[in-house]
Amino acid sequence: MKEYGKPLPKPTPWSKPFWDGCKRHELLIQNCRDCQKPIFYPKMFCPHCLSKNLEWMKASGRGVIYSYTIVSSYAPTEFSNDTPYIVAIINLKEGVRMMSNITGCPIDKVKCDMDVEVVFDDISEEITLPKFKLISPVC
Amino acid sequence: MSAFRGRVAIVGFGEVPTGKFPDRPCLESALEACREVILDSGIKKEEIDTIIPTGTFFDRRYNTDMVFSKLVEELGLLRIAKNNFQVFAGGSSSSVMLKTACGLITAGLAKVILCVQSDKVGSSPTQQMIDLFATFGIPDEWETPYGFFMAGSGSMFATRYMYETGTTSEQLASVVVSNRKWAALNPNAMLRREVTVEEILNSKMVATPFTTKEGNVLADGGAAFIITSKERAKDLPNPPIYPLGFGGRVCHYSVAQHADMTRMGFYEASQEAYEMAGIGPKDVDIAELYDGYPIYPLITLEGLGICKRGEAGAFVQEGNTWPGGKMPMTTNGGMLGQGHTAAGGGVAILVEAIRQLMGKAGQRQVKDAKIAVESSMGGTFMDSHVVILGREVP
Numbered sequence: 001m002k003e004y005g006k007p008l009p010k011p012t013p014w015s016k017p018f019w020d021g022c023k024r025h026e027l028l029i030q031n032c033r034d035c036q037k038p039i040f041y042p043k044m045f046c047p048h049c050l051s052k053n054l055e056w057m058k059a060s061g062r063g064v065i066y067s068y069t070i071v072s073s074y075a076p077t078e079f080s081n082d083t084p085y086i087v088a089i090i091n092l093k094e095g096v097r098m099m100s101n102i103t104g105c106p107i108d109k110v111k112c113d114m115d116v117e118v119v120f121d122d123i124s125e126e127i128t129l130p131k132f133k134l135i136s137p138v139c
Numbered sequence: 140m141s142a143f144r145g146r147v148a149i150v151g152f153g154e155v156p157t158g159k160f161p162d163r164p165c166l167e168s169a170l171e172a173c174r175e176v177i178l179d180s181g182i183k184k185e186e187i188d189t190i191i192p193t194g195t196f197f198d199r200r201y202n203t204d205m206v207f208s209k210l211v212e213e214l215g216l217l218r219i220a221k222n223n224f225q226v227f228a229g230g231s232s233s234s235v236m237l238k239t240a241c242g243l244i245t246a247g248l249a250k251v252i253l254c255v256q257s258d259k260v261g262s263s264p265t266q267q268m269i270d271l272f273a274t275f276g277i278p279d280e281w282e283t284p285y286g287f288f289m290a291g292s293g294s295m296f297a298t299r300y301m302y303e304t305g306t307t308s309e310q311l312a313s314v315v316v317s318n319r320k321w322a323a324l325n326p327n328a329m330l331r332r333e334v335t336v337e338e339i340l341n342s343k344m345v346a347t348p349f350t351t352k353e354g355n356v357l358a359d360g361g362a363a364f365i366i367t368s369k370e371r372a373k374d375l376p377n378p379p380i381y382p383l384g385f386g387g388r389v390c391h392y393s394v395a396q397h398a399d400m401t402r403m404g405f406y407e408a409s410q411e412a413y414e415m416a417g418i419g420p421k422d423v424d425i426a427e428l429y430d431g432y433p434i435y436p437l438i439t440l441e442g443l444g445i446c447k448r449g450e451a452g453a454f455v456q457e458g459n460t461w462p463g464g465k466m467p468m469t470t471n472g473g474m475l476g477q478g479h480t481a482a483g484g485g486v487a488i489l490v491e492a493i494r495q496l497m498g499k500a501g502q503r504q505v506k507d508a509k510i511a512v513e514s515s516m517g518g519t520f521m522d523s524h525v526v527i528l529g530r531e532v533p
Contacts, residue, residue: 006284006286007279007283007284008284009279009280009281009283009284010279010280011280012280015280041278041280041281041393066299066400067295067296067298067299067302067400068295068298069291069294069295069298069346069347070344070346070347071286071291071345071346072343072344072345072346072347073343073344073345073351074290074345074346074351075286075288076270076273076274076283076286076288077270078286079286082286085286087285087286087287087291087295087346089295089394089395097395097396098281098395099281099282099285099287099393099394099395100285101285101286111302112298112299112302113302129284129285
């Protein structure tokens with residue numbers, strides 16, 4: 001695999017199952033067995049009821065774009081060759097939020113509330129980043 | 140009614156010019172601001188029993204010096220000062236320093252408090268400062284890997300806000316126009332040239348919808364203010380300025396976790412502050428609003444009830460917040476005009492509210508200003524603070 005050259009996430013003991021899931025191309029989120037609330041990003045304990053009785057569940061991988069920005073210049077050094085690129089906040093169907101990139105789409109087609117689904121980008125031996133693509137055929 | 144209300148007064152302010160001053164040590168900015176506020180207030184320096192230096196970004200060593208009482212020694216207050224400690228919340232340090240000071244005075248735990256800020260993010264090595272602000276407050280596991288950075292946070296809020304309210308790029312740019320008109324009247328401001336909407340929209344796009352001219356400019360600066368009891372304020376030269384109400388909500392660490400990016404915490408914070416102050420939006424004479432990016436004053440104007448939801452953009456575009464307008468806003472020029480001195484961006488805006496209410500704002504003085512609102516936000520705009528100040532206690 002060729003040198004990736006961008007910042008890699010450093011998994012914590014409690015986020016490792018998430019990143020292991022991404023490697024298998026599965027999007028996992030936590031669920032609190034006590035208060036039944038979904039949790040993302042991965043937490044040591046439930047931020048709603050402080051329970052440590054958490055489980056992992058497979059998310060649908062579908063959601064909508066809550067907001068986004070097209071980064072055009074002055075990007076962080078490692079991303080300067082990638083401009084323009086889209087950073088977006090995704091509302092997953094399961095009711096949690098995550099930040100990601102929207103890929104494989106003409107940059108000016110993106111709008112808020114568009115339906116998206118997860119795609120997996122194997123960026124290194126260890127890390128696979130979940131990214132999103134538009135579901136509708138505007139691309 | 141809150142215990143501090145009517146019992147605590149701000150009695151002076153000090154500020155050094157904001158800009159890029161490579162030869163001006165950060166300590167000099169802090170000391171000049173301290174000296175100026177002491178002289179301005181008419182307080183004998185030996186009366187100061189508590190010094191609160193807020194946090195500094197450009198150099199960890201300098202910040203440690205501030206925590207470890209460097210200023211107490213420089214001001215000749217060894218064995219006189221009872222407390223020296225830091226109150227720091229990034230950009231919202233202004234509001235939380237004042238809040239903390241009000242509590243200490245009201246509780247009888249301090250008699251005279253000097254709050255001071257200084258930083259040197261404008262003339263420190265550029266790449267170092269860019270990297271610092273590119274990564275601070277951005278979760279390295281969940282956001283950095285996607286190429287997200289500080290300048291993108293204002294854009295995220297703006298995109299959703301424009302989508303929900305129909306606010307236009309021209310209207311957002313008009314916030315910069317307004318702030319730069321005020322900065323042109325402010326001798327302490329860095330960007331004193333007025334700009335047009337066209338010039339702003341034609342400058343280089345950074346992260347949609349914002350161009351380079353809609354981003355704040357890093358600067359060096361320093362400012363200070365003194366708080367004491369109403370009784371002590373009586374025979375001092377400045378008209379005492381009374382903190383009347385505070386409101387705050389902490390809404391995220393990670394930008395993606397901000398529940399409502401179009402309202403932030405300003406609706407709740409404003410209501411809380413108004414109730415404490417016993418006033419409403421119609422009583423506000425000046426809105427000294429934290430900017431950073433043009434989106435935030437719009438959301439704040441709406442949270443404060445000065446504008447209806449979705450109408451703040453048109454309100455600013457029509458010139459209502461300009462010099463001579465019916466709601467003078469961010470009259471020092473804010474971070475888009477005076478310059479962004481890290482935590483000092485907010486402190487400068489609070490100092491401007493004090494200055495205006497004291498009637499000492501010179502060329503940009505708003506006539507008969509009696510009630511000012513100050514707002515602030517820290518981190519990647521993690522929290523929403525509202526402070527109401529008055530020349531009288533209603």
